[in-house]
Amino acid sequence: MDIATLYNANINNIAIAKNAFDALATAFGQHVEAWQHEVADRLGASHWTGPTSDTAQGRIKDLGGELQAARQELSFVSKALDNAAEQFALAQSHLISALDDARNAKLNVGPDGRITWDNEPSSPNFAGAGAEARAVAVSNRITAALNDAVHADQEISARLSRLAANASSGTGLNAATVAQDQAAETARENIPAVGTDPNSVKQWWSGLTEAQQQRFVDAHPDQIGNLDGIPAIARDRANRITLQQAKQNLQLQLDHLGPEPPAKIAGMSGAVSNPAHDEWERRKALLQEQLTGVNAIEKRLVTKVDDAHPPTYLLGFDTKGNGHAIVAVNNPDTADYVSTYVPGTGARLGEINGDIIRSDRMVASADEATKRSKTTSSITWVGYDAPQSIVPDATLDTYAKSAANSLHSFESGLRATHEGDPSSNTILAHSYGTTTVGHAMRDKGLPVDNVVLIASPGVGVEHARDLGVDPSHVFVAKGDIDKIDMAFPQTADKLASNGGNNLGTWYGLIQNPDHHLIHGRDPMIPDFGARKIPTSPDTGHSDYWNENSRSLAAMGEIIVGKWNS
Missing domain, CATH: 1.20.1260 (Ferritin)
Structure with a gap:
């Protein structure tokens, strides 16, 4: 042609x-x-x-x-x-x-x-x-x-x-x-509707001929690429098509954005801000940011495969709202160990690059733990609308509740499409991402073997057992200079309780203090029932994935089932 x-x-x-x-x-x-x-x-x-x-x-x-x-x-x-x-x-x-x-x-x-x-x-x-x-x-x-x-x-x-x-x-x-x-x-x-049981989707897909499957990928890449229960290779092919279309569309929108309106316009008492200019700036910033995210994904997808850069699969993508993307390092359908990383406040398409780097490092850490005798896939899941501000967004549990169905469907899809013996699956989250994971586990249940909660402001439950997995497979971490535990609880009675526990601890009257944060009991306290993993000195809120850190090494060992306190 x-x-x-x-x-x-x-x-x-x-x-x-x-x-x-x-x-x-x-x-x-x-x-x-x-x-x-x-x-x-x-x-x-x-x-x-x-x-x-x-x-x-x-x-x-x-x-x-x-x-x-x-x-x-x-x-x-x-x-x-x-x-x-x-x-x-x-x-x-x-x-x-x-x-x-x-x-x-x-x-x-x-x-x-x-x-x-x-x-x-x-x-x-x-x-x-x-x-x-x-x-x-x-x-x-x-x-x-x-x-x-x-x-x-x-x-x-x-x-x-x-x-x-x-x-x-x-x-x-x-x-x-x-x-x-x-x-x-x-x-x-x-095509099965979004929300269809992933096992039914996998059965439908397996019943198609190879030519039919390819036709769906080519004709409906946006639907196939985001449908849980479709194998990773097919989702990746579909989403790469959608990624290129989105890149062209975003650039086209930028090119046709038009001239910048004046920042000020005449008002009753002098010059005032021009709403048209504010909207123009907001739109331009969003388009540019989403293009940055698209370019970061594209760069990682085409990076030459070597020991430091395993193959990458795009398992989900769209530019709705702030944009969403799901990127897997190594193929989860064939990996022995599969981890899904859920980032927190500020997660969106334009910020995906840093999250992909974290997935790369978790794979490297897991490889170190197994001496490359097994395969690990680490998935960055920006498949939900995360809060974009600490106040008020991150104080609300609505973002976490809205993500529960999507996260449950995705994790179920990983089970449905996996080939051979079942993989050992870990869900790993940071900050508000732990709240998202907690609500999904509490309300829907997630088919995972391990849960890792990093720098959590609370997960919506009072005890690790309420997450629906063996508490011995629930792991938590908080750095020594991370101030996440200063997040105030939602209710006054919990605030008073926190104050009393703090005073009792300072004066040596309480050996096992309780503590509640904005989204529930602090997972770090002993009564929550989780296992603490070590962190390096001077670990702040974003330092857990630093290279050679104790927390990163522990994550890799937990993913492959080799960590013990």
Whole structure:
């Protein structure tokens, strides 16, 4: 597929062919109905009996079934032509849009897709600063449009070839063949809804042919890439497509943001802030930040694989709100040990790079613990809307409660798609992420073997056993200079209780003080029932993943089941 072929394609001809075929199919359907009424029904009511009647009526019954089968096969052809028109039109529109933007940016696109531009500032065709970056973006969009057209051509051709073969061989008159084609048609159209049990999703996916699976990845990457129960490799393929589309779309929105409005406008008592300027700045900042996150993910995905940089899989992605992403270091479907890391306040697409680095370090720590005798996958899960401010956002439990279903579905999906013997799975969270994990475990239950709660402001339960796992597999940590335990409790009675316990501890009257934080009992106190893991001296709120730290080493050992206090 080249630029000229797709650009000049007359998509209307496909639509015309589809309409003509529909007219043929309608006429055939009317013929079938007339035959049923005038021949089959009349013969059945004729009271004709005997061996010859039995033979004739049996054959007529069979013929009725064959005609109905042929009628269904014709409907499949019509659907394939309809899909062809839709998919080719979409690919063509993407190509035309890219070429239009290239022309507006004074970029010259050759027949082979090569892009050139005028670098002479004095020339009327000077492309301006940043021409190379814009050329790369346009080139990627052109390539994506051509690839979409190629995929559509291959998939539609295969469908029509099968239906044509059915017609020429007569197998299209067979009910079993029609049932297979109908199942394929249904599978093409019916993607399980978000929230469907991941085990059912995995069963649906496994029942598709490889070609059908590829069609879903190509045609519906946003749905397949974010559907729990789809294997990691397929989700990664789908999300890489969505990532590139999002990158192009974000850049396009930035390019078309328009000139900056004035910061001030005239008011009743002088100049006042311009709401249009504030919205323009907010929108620009969000687009730029999300592009930063997209670029960070893309950079990690294409990093050459070596011991320090295992392969990476994009298991979830979208730009809704502040954006979401789920990035796995190593394939969780084949790993012996799988950990999911849930970050806290401030987590969003634009800040994903630091969280991916933490996943890389946890894999390295686990590898050190096993001497690379086993495989560990560490997943950064920014699959929820995290609070973006300490006050008031992080004081509310609504963000944690809203994430419970999504986190439960994701963890269940890891179990559903894992190959071979079950992996040992660990859920590991930081700060408000521990609150998110706590609510999910309390309200939904998570299919995990270990829980690691780092710098927690409370997890919504009073005791480790309330998380639904053996308390000996619940681990907590807080650094010596981390002030998270100064988070006030939500109620006055707990504040008074904290004060009394502090005083009693200072004067040596209480050996085992209780303490409540903004989201429940402090997991670090002995009565919570969790196991403490060590931290290095001078560990602050964001220092737990520092290289060579005691906490990072302990995390790796816990993930692979080798840590003991």
